Amino acid sequence: MVIKVLEECKIPLNKIVKLREDTILIDVDKHDLRDVIKCLVLEKGLHFSTCIGVDYSGLREGELALVYVLTRPRVKLMLRVLISENEEAPHVHDILPAAEWCENEAYDLLGLKTSLPIAERFILHWGVPSDVRPLRKDFRHDMKIHSLASCKLIEKEGFVEVDPHHPFFYEHEDFLIKVVGNRIVDVLYIGSYINRGIEKVGESRLKIEQVPFIAERICGICGFTHSTAYCQAVESALNIDVPERARFERALMLELERIESHLLLLALIAYAIGLRDIFLELLRYRELVMNACDVLVGNRKMYGLNVIGGVRYGFTVEQVRSVRELVKKLKDVERALERLSESENLKKLKDVGTLPREDAHKLGAVGPVARASGIDYDVRRDLSYAAYEMVDFDVPIMDSGDTYARIIIRCEETIQSIRIIEQVLSREELVNGELRTEYYPHPGRTGIGMTEAPRGENVHFVITGHDSKLYRWKVRAPTYANLAVLRTILIGESPKNAPIIIASLDPCLSCTDRLVKVRKW
Amino acid sequence: MYRQARKGEKMVRGYPVHDPERCIGCGACSNVCPTDSINVDRKENKIVWIHNVARCIRCCYCVDNCPTGALSVGDEYSMIADSLDKLFIVHELDSARCTSCRDYVPYSINVISYLSDKALKVDLKCERCRLGNVLKVIEKVRKL
Amino acid sequence: MKILYLNLGGCNGCDIELLAGVVRVVEKIGRELPSPDHGIRSRSYDITIVTGPGTLGNLCRIVRDLERIGGEVDLGHVIVLGSCACGGGIWYDSYMVCGGWDMFLRELISRGFRIRYRSVTYVTGCPVRPEDVEKVLVQLLHSYPNLISSLT
Numbered sequence: 001m002v003i004k005v006l007e008e009c010k011i012p013l014n015k016i017v018k019l020r021e022d023t024i025l026i027d028v029d030k031h032d033l034r035d036v037i038k039c040l041v042l043e044k045g046l047h048f049s050t051c052i053g054v055d056y057s058g059l060r061e062g063e064l065a066l067v068y069v070l071t072r073p074r075v076k077l078m079l080r081v082l083i084s085e086n087e088e089a090p091h092v093h094d095i096l097p098a099a100e101w102c103e104n105e106a107y108d109l110l111g112l113k114t115s116l117p118i119a120e121r122f123i124l125h126w127g128v129p130s131d132v133r134p135l136r137k138d139f140r141h142d143m144k145i146h147s148l149a150s151c152k153l154i155e156k157e158g159f160v161e162v163d164p165h166h167p168f169f170y171e172h173e174d175f176l177i178k179v180v181g182n183r184i185v186d187v188l189y190i191g192s193y194i195n196r197g198i199e200k201v202g203e204s205r206l207k208i209e210q211v212p213f214i215a216e217r218i219c220g221i222c223g224f225t226h227s228t229a230y231c232q233a234v235e236s237a238l239n240i241d242v243p244e245r246a247r248f249e250r251a252l253m254l255e256l257e258r259i260e261s262h263l264l265l266l267a268l269i270a271y272a273i274g275l276r277d278i279f280l281e282l283l284r285y286r287e288l289v290m291n292a293c294d295v296l297v298g299n300r301k302m303y304g305l306n307v308i309g310g311v312r313y314g315f316t317v318e319q320v321r322s323v324r325e326l327v328k329k330l331k332d333v334e335r336a337l338e339r340l341s342e343s344e345n346l347k348k349l350k351d352v353g354t355l356p357r358e359d360a361h362k363l364g365a366v367g368p369v370a371r372a373s374g375i376d377y378d379v380r381r382d383l384s385y386a387a388y389e390m391v392d393f394d395v396p397i398m399d400s401g402d403t404y405a406r407i408i409i410r411c412e413e414t415i416q417s418i419r420i421i422e423q424v425l426s427r428e429e430l431v432n433g434e435l436r437t438e439y440y441p442h443p444g445r446t447g448i449g450m451t452e453a454p455r456g457e458n459v460h461f462v463i464t465g466h467d468s469k470l471y472r473w474k475v476r477a478p479t480y481a482n483l484a485v486l487r488t489i490l491i492g493e494s495p496k497n498a499p500i501i502i503a504s505l506d507p508c509l510s511c512t513d514r515l516v517k518v519r520k521w
Numbered sequence: 522m523y524r525q526a527r528k529g530e531k532m533v534r535g536y537p538v539h540d541p542e543r544c545i546g547c548g549a550c551s552n553v554c555p556t557d558s559i560n561v562d563r564k565e566n567k568i569v570w571i572h573n574v575a576r577c578i579r580c581c582y583c584v585d586n587c588p589t590g591a592l593s594v595g596d597e598y599s600m601i602a603d604s605l606d607k608l609f610i611v612h613e614l615d616s617a618r619c620t621s622c623r624d625y626v627p628y629s630i631n632v633i634s635y636l637s638d639k640a641l642k643v644d645l646k647c648e649r650c651r652l653g654n655v656l657k658v659i660e661k662v663r664k665l
Numbered sequence: 666m667k668i669l670y671l672n673l674g675g676c677n678g679c680d681i682e683l684l685a686g687v688v689r690v691v692e693k694i695g696r697e698l699p700s701p702d703h704g705i706r707s708r709s710y711d712i713t714i715v716t717g718p719g720t721l722g723n724l725c726r727i728v729r730d731l732e733r734i735g736g737e738v739d740l741g742h743v744i745v746l747g748s749c750a751c752g753g754g755i756w757y758d759s760y761m762v763c764g765g766w767d768m769f770l771r772e773l774i775s776r777g778f779r780i781r782y783r784s785v786t787y788v789t790g791c792p793v794r795p796e797d798v799e800k801v802l803v804q805l806l807h808s809y810p811n812l813i814s815s816l817t
Contacts, residue, residue: 126725134760142758146772151725193722194674197761205758210555213580214755220678220792264681287685298534298594301678301792304580312585508677536789556748556755575765576752578791599797600789605767608751608787 002075005046009039020236022383023448025078030090033081037068037092037099046070046077047377048098048364049450049459050476053106056082058137058471059444059463066090066106068099069448069459073382076448088113098364098484102476109135123192127152134200141197141204159188160495175486175502179495187487202473203465208234208441211470212306215460218475219508220301221261224253225453226475227306229460232385234308237447237464238439244387245433246310251387252424253296253303254451255417260289261454262410262417263333265506266340269407272500273345278336285333292326295319310436317431324425331418337411349403353489353501356401363484367456368409369505373401379452386451391423403489403497406504441468453478455506479508535595536577537584539570541612543591546570546629550583550592559583568614568629574600575608589635619647666815669710669740670701671727673769674762675717678792679747683714686798693803696816705730709739711812712805713782718749718756719763724772731778740782742805746798748791 002024006016010032017025028036040046049069056063066089068079083089089112093100107114108122111133124132127150133139159176173193178186198218202211215230216223228250235242267282290300296319297303305311340346355365360373370377378395380388396412398405424430441464449460456478465471482505489501537550546568548561558576562569584592602608614629624647633645672680691697701714705727717723731738745766748754753764763769766785773780786805788797806813 124721126721128721139760141760143760144763145760146721146724146763147775149721149725151728193726194717194720195722195761196674196718196720196756197759198756201756201759205557206555207553210553210582213555213578213582217578217676217678217755217791220676220681223676223678283685283688294533299579300682300794302578302580304534304582556752556757558752573752575787575789576748576754576757577789578748578755580791598790598794601797601801602787603785605751605787608789 002072002077005040005044005072009036009044011036019446020239022074023076023078023236025080025446028079028081030081030083030087033068033079033090034092034095036079038095040070040077041096042362045361046072047361047366047457048096049457050461050474050481051099051102051106052461052472052474053110053112053135054463054472055110055135055137058465064089064110064112066103066112067461068092069461071383071450071457076383076450078446078448083112086113088115091116096364097362098481101480101484109133111136123195125192126150134197139200141200159186173507175498177490177495177498182494184490184493184495184498187490189483189486191483199473199475203470206469208464208468208470209308211473212308213304215475216302216304216306218477221264221508222257222453222455222458223301224257224303224305225451225458226460226477228254228386229449229451229453229458230462230473230475231306231308231449232451233447233449233460233462234441234464235447236449237445237462238308238442240309240437240439242310243434243437244429245314245431246435247387248390248424248427248430249305249311249315251391252315252421252430253293253305254386255420255424256289256292258417258454259330259414259421260286260293261506262414263289265503266337266407266410266414269346269500269503270340272503273343273349275340275343275345278340278343281336282333282340285330285336288326288330292323295322295326307436309439310434312435314435315431320425320431327418327421327425333418334415337414341408341411346404346407349407349497349500349504350400351402351404352497353403353493353504354401355485355489357399359488360401360485363488364481365456365485366481367452367454367478368406368413369456369482369485371396372398372405372409374399377457379450379457383450385449387424387427387429388420390427391420393420403501403504410506443471455479455508456482477508479505483507533596533598534579534581535598536574536579536600537572537581537592538595538597539572539610539612540591540593541570541614543589543631543635544570544612544614544629545589545591545632545635546614546616546627547588549586549588553582553586555580555582563616563627566616566625568616568627570612570614572610573608574610575605589631591631617645619650620645621650622647624649666699666712666812667707667710667741668699668701669705669707669713670703671713671715671717671723672703673715673717673723673727673750673766674720675747675749679716679749682792682795683716683746683798686793686795686802689795689799690802690806693799694806694813694816696813698816705734705738708734708737709741711741711815713740713743714746715743715750715766716746718753718759718765719769719772721761721763724763724769727773728776728778731773736777737779738781740780742809743782743785744801744805745785745787746793748789751787751789754791 052067054065070077104122174190176188212227216227263286270278357374459476461474463472551559558573560571616625617630757764
């Protein structure tokens with residue numbers, strides 16, 4: 001199937017390398033890239049995930065590359081463009097706005113040559129000297145650049161700050177809007193406050209088997225999905241098969257995490273629209289999930305469960321029994337969610353912050369945001385991983401694309417997650433069988449791992465290196481893709497709705513930690 | 522695993538507990554620690570096991586990789602202090618000695634009982650003495 | 666009572682547990698805590714809560730705040746939450762991270778700011794547990810009765 005699509009887009013078949021059953025790598029010439037992307041994404045409707053800048057100088061001499069990742073059901077496609085040091089890097093973001101952030105990120109962190117008018121610094125915009133290119137292989141991860149940074153201010157005249165969060169729940173980021181009359185006319189997002197240099201630490205200090213712990217700490221809400229995606233990327237690169245028990249354990253923890261994340265967001269939404277009793281009730285239900293995690297892995301968050309090739313702990317029958325009790329109590333959350341979705345205050349959000357389907361596709365929206373706009377894409381079903389092939393669940397879709405739909409989708413997903421958990425808990429495989437597969441870390445293998453995080457598709461890209469270390473590790477968190485739609489959904493709206501519209505994207509900025517100016521396209 | 526360390530109702534994966542009576546000072550824990558919070562310092566006649574609990578992330582990966590079972594998952598999760606210095610756990614172990622030259626080898630004295638538990642013949646030599654023997658053998662073979 | 670809450674680039678784990686802990690404290694002392702400042706807006710605070718390893722971006726944010734108020738601040742009683750804020754956590758030597766509250770403070774002082782505080786409490790754990798947050802906050806409020814009496 002996919003071969004036929006590739007032929008139609010005039011990709012010579014002899015350049016196709018099949019890395020694994022579902023992973024294809026194609027070397028594309030720099031001059032053909034735009035035509036190929038135009039054909040595959042805009043005509044054939046493949047989903048654009050991300051692009052990755054790679055400094056290949058440690059594996060092959062003096063070569064840089066940009067790797068574009070596209071997906072369609074059951075196929076992950078990597079288009080690799082090799083560039084030499086003095087050559088200008090290609091770009092596609094004028095035809096495909098979804099690629100803007102990742103391309104600019106590669107130009108900034110890797111120092112690729114470009115004639116595009118990007119900001120001098122896209123991510124490291126704290127007055128950092130221009131020779132600091134962290135993803136180059138000759139840059140040391142422990143070189144402290146604090147004393148070099150001048151902390152100069154970013155110009156933001158005429159903009160007003162929006163704070164979309166609950167007052168006691170705060171990450172630093174600037175959502176700035178420009179208002180004329182009672183309408184938002186311009187949006188500016190300044191992030192990168194939480195950039196911790198994760199990718200570089202994972203590539204240099206840590207060994208391949210230690211990286212799941214740092215991957216888990218990318219985000220305190222959806223950490224486990226990151227470590228799963230990382231493990232899947234390495235498993236795909238090294239061709240490791242994961243035992244069934246580990247798959248079920250992963251699925252159980254992933255769904256618990258999804259419920260926890262959705263309940264937190266829905267609670268904050270309830271608080272924002274003035275339903276304080278539902279806020280407290282949902283937080284109480286969330287505590288049940290936290291207790292279930294405590295019972296299973298001994299920690300409320302940061303499960304520390306994943307290793308490459310499987311899991312560390314096996315769940316026992318008693319643990320599963322006590323979690324089943326907790327899930328029985330959790331089922332009553334349906335009533336609270338019903339009250340939330342039927343409340344008049346929520347219905348006021350219909351037709352507010354609408355994201356049309358075509359824009360969602362072009363901007364590369366993922367997860368509940370895309371599904372609320374009618375894009376039928378869920379990684380759990382379309383690129384199945386963990387134990388999702390062996391359980392039965394629905395993927396809720398809505399067409400209206402407004403703030404109301406984005407919230408309702410999450411209510412329905414929570415109920416579906418409880419359904420998955422009940423099925424997983426009743427399976428024999430959860431408590432019997434092998435935990436992990438042994439492996440040998442061959443250098444120079446490429447792999448890609450994807451999971452459906454609570455906020456959407458989560459992409460981890462790895463190239464294994466020598467000394468059982470990673471050569472390149474790239475994380476594309478779902479919020480990174482979803483923030484690109486900010487401009488579309490905010491412009492033309494009333495400023496008093498801005499906080500709730502932003503909150504309905506469920507932005508998780510510790511995952512994203514980038515600077516971006518959302519420009520016109 | 523951590524389940525064995527659980528007592529009572531509270532189920533917590535606390536920071537690792539170190540048993541100086543069983544530690545052989547091999548340094549496996551400090552090698553696998555993702556935060557480098559465990560350090561095994563080899564001094565002249567002592568091996569110093571230092572754990573910086575302030576930085577420890579309670580992953581207990583060190584426990585998985587301890588060959589002797591000297592590390593176990595604790596049931597204490599929190600450690601609260603008013604100064605960072607109080608958040609260090611330091612254990613000093615005596616180094617074992619080479620059986621031929623009486624020099625210190627980079628393991629603690631527990632290594633002798635650990636090896637004899639494993640029914641291995643204990644002939645603990647320092648690197649130099651071992652190397653010396655090897656060189657002598659090579660010398661002999663050359664002369665033949 | 667004035668509370669300053671500095672998220673210095675943490676992963677949100679500690680922040681959510683802080684929320685859970687604060688809910689418990691409110692239930693225990695029976696009074697609402699005032700909503701905190703997220704950046705340094707005033708010259709003196711009674712309690713400062715710190716999470717996160719201290720990223721470069723947040724350093725610049727605090728530097729700007731301090732420049733705005735004149736370079737001098739009294740943080741009151743500082744509560745440092747989580748492995749990241751205590752010792753830098755898993756990214757203690759990353760190029761973007763100062764490596765914990767102490768190093769962050771040293772970086773600010775080396776830029777010429779005058780920062781005073783009355784006490785520091787380090788609460789470890791990844792993430793911290795709400796019980797610990799509750800214990801530390803309640804202990805602090807009880808040992809300084811004038812803090813509680815300033816609540817409404």
